[in-house]
Amino acid sequence: MSEEKHETKEKLLDAAESLFASKGFDDVSVRELAAAAHVNVAAVNYHFQGKENLFHQVIMRRFVVQRDRSLEALEEVLGNTREKPGVASVIKALVEEYLKGTLGSPGGSSFMMLLAREMHSRHSHSSSAFFKEMVMPIFRAYSTALMDVRPCLQQDQINWVMASIIGQIHHFVARWHKKTSFDEESDEVQILISVFPALGQPIEEYIRLVTDHITAFSTAAIDSLYPEVTP
Amino acid sequence: MSEEKHETKEKLLDAAESLFASKGFDDVSVRELAAAAHVNVAAVNYHFQGKENLFHQVIMRRFVVQRDRSLEALEEVLGNTREKPGVASVIKALVEEYLKGTLGSPGGSSFMMLLAREMHSRHSHSSSAFFKEMVMPIFRAYSTALMDVRPCLQQDQINWVMASIIGQIHHFVARWHKKTSFDEESDEVQILISVFPALGQPIEEYIRLVTDHITAFSTAAIDSLYPEVTP
DNA sequence: GCGGAATTCAAACAGTTGTTTAATATTATT
DNA sequence: AATAATATTAAACAACTGTTTGAATTCCGC
Structure with missing residues (x-):
């Protein structure tokens, strides 16, 4: 594929930027983030250490x-x-x-x-x-x-x-x-x-x-x- | 008592004003509100029709x-x-x-x-x-x-x-x-x-x-x- | 191609959330 | 005093929260 190198870490950052921006910290669930980034829920805690740090x-x-x-x-x-x-x-x-x-x-x-x-x-x-x-x-x-x-x-x-x-x-x-x-x-x-x-x-x-x-x-x-x- | 006529409805309004002010809507739970007003949890849904309306x-x-x-x-x-x-x-x-x-x-x-x-x-x-x-x-x-x-x-x-x-x-x-x-x-x-x-x-x-x-x-x-x- | 590390995954965990229920208590009306 | 309407209560509800687990998979140097 072309841009296959989009690591899950960056996919999460991108999705999070967009979601946090439009709904605020509390109104975005970790599952929502993971879904938007096409990534497993656990990834947020594996790559970052919790939702807060990702934010x-x-x-x-x-x-x-x-x-x-x-x-x-x-x-x-x-x-x-x-x-x-x-x-x-x-x-x-x-x-x-x-x-x-x-x-x-x-x-x-x-x-x-x-x-x-x-x-x-x-x-x-x-x-x-x-x-x-x-x-x-x-x-x-x-x-x-x-x-x-x-x-x-x-x-x-x-x-x-x-x-x-x-x-x-x-x-x-x-x-x-x-x-x-x-x-x-x-x-x-x-x-x-x-x-x-x-x-x-x-x-x-x-x-x-x-x-x-x-x-x-x-x-x-x-x-x-x-x-x-x-x- | 002196001001016994403090209905639960107003007790809730008072407690909610203070709590919402200091913590925001999402960070105050209905149980927290009820406790602060010395009132049962269900009161918030009985007198108002949900947390949103109380707010x-x-x-x-x-x-x-x-x-x-x-x-x-x-x-x-x-x-x-x-x-x-x-x-x-x-x-x-x-x-x-x-x-x-x-x-x-x-x-x-x-x-x-x-x-x-x-x-x-x-x-x-x-x-x-x-x-x-x-x-x-x-x-x-x-x-x-x-x-x-x-x-x-x-x-x-x-x-x-x-x-x-x-x-x-x-x-x-x-x-x-x-x-x-x-x-x-x-x-x-x-x-x-x-x-x-x-x-x-x-x-x-x-x-x-x-x-x-x-x-x-x-x-x-x-x-x-x-x-x-x-x- | 093998072995060990790094990553992904579905499932479960332990809490909390707002709301509803059905039983009980209080108040007002007749 | 009996009846009906109104309030209060503890308990349960169903849905969701962020995080952890342990097995399955992929990756990479050798």
Whole structure:
């Protein structure tokens, strides 16, 4: 056969990624995972050591690429020597890369929602490691970038601003997730779209609109609250 | 006895509110609920018709007061005839009342996180009704209020702005929830506090700081993007 | 092709889940 | 006080959970 080398271990990871994303950790049984991967039930405990660990590895495999893409996008903006980057370009890089990573691939939004959901639950597993290795690097990189392009910003002020931006991003991701994970014709989704027409657009356009809004909104706030000191 | 009239139905509702809030829907068993309410297991199916419905009624009972408080707070601001209210006062009312309602009472943050979590899950039950009766009224009331105090704002622009504000609110609620629902001494919480010192404050101070920040941040953005047309 | 390790498999395990049953107790009505 | 409606109870139900077992199979270096 062609791709016979798809080991059961990877078949499980793939099936798990898709299933966990769409139904959450608790609502996927080990048997369901095994069936979707065309694999025996015991495989989950043989290759990984239990359902929890499988979940854990699924999360890691996916989020590592998101982290690296975010950091690369920032470097690209900062390394653009043609013109000195401003607050807007840093924010735009953060928002755009995050949205592309989360909403760009199929099931991406579900996956990020799942992550958010599971991070606030008693499955503390090594969520601390996840936090330190995945979340913090992005946070720090963009914080220092902001400090570079707007030197008058205090660390304290940056933390508040970053929180506001990330809060907005999550919210718009959640909105898209709600639209796609529910029945498109359902009552609730209809109302949601009617009150927020951007949701009716295709995903690329939605990403563009949201990126532009968050960037404009946040940049305006920063420029107004912490204006650049003119030399 | 004094308050003997505590029917099992209400005892169950009380116990369920507390338990659901701290552990989520799936992680609370019917037997656990019954035990906490000092009531027989079957009571949950006799008085309500299954666990799902009990959960549903718990949510409603709690959120109705939150909705009414939010609407009252807005009326109070708008009815203040001493001086014409501005964008800032409307936003402040929205943020402050929401934070007080969610973080003010014990287990409040858990409850709102639970709500957010469960709304994006296959428990579609009549979440549509919840959306229409609880979320939309608040959304509409504050939208029209914003339009009143800043007439040049288009409906479309208001929707974007409201999304940004609500996104920020949820994020700060989620941060507090994470701090309180985890072990205070845990690795992750320590990092979180170190990177965001406001979390180390008592809850009243946290609410005040967050309210002021979101209000200032969002007002600055609105004033800059959609300035008042001077007559 | 043989032998030993690595993998797959059906079956069983030990719990827990939400819900139902049928008997009992309580309350309200006549 | 007797009757009917309502509540409460312990026990059982059937279905599902994640995990383990031990035999059967496949793989791979020799």
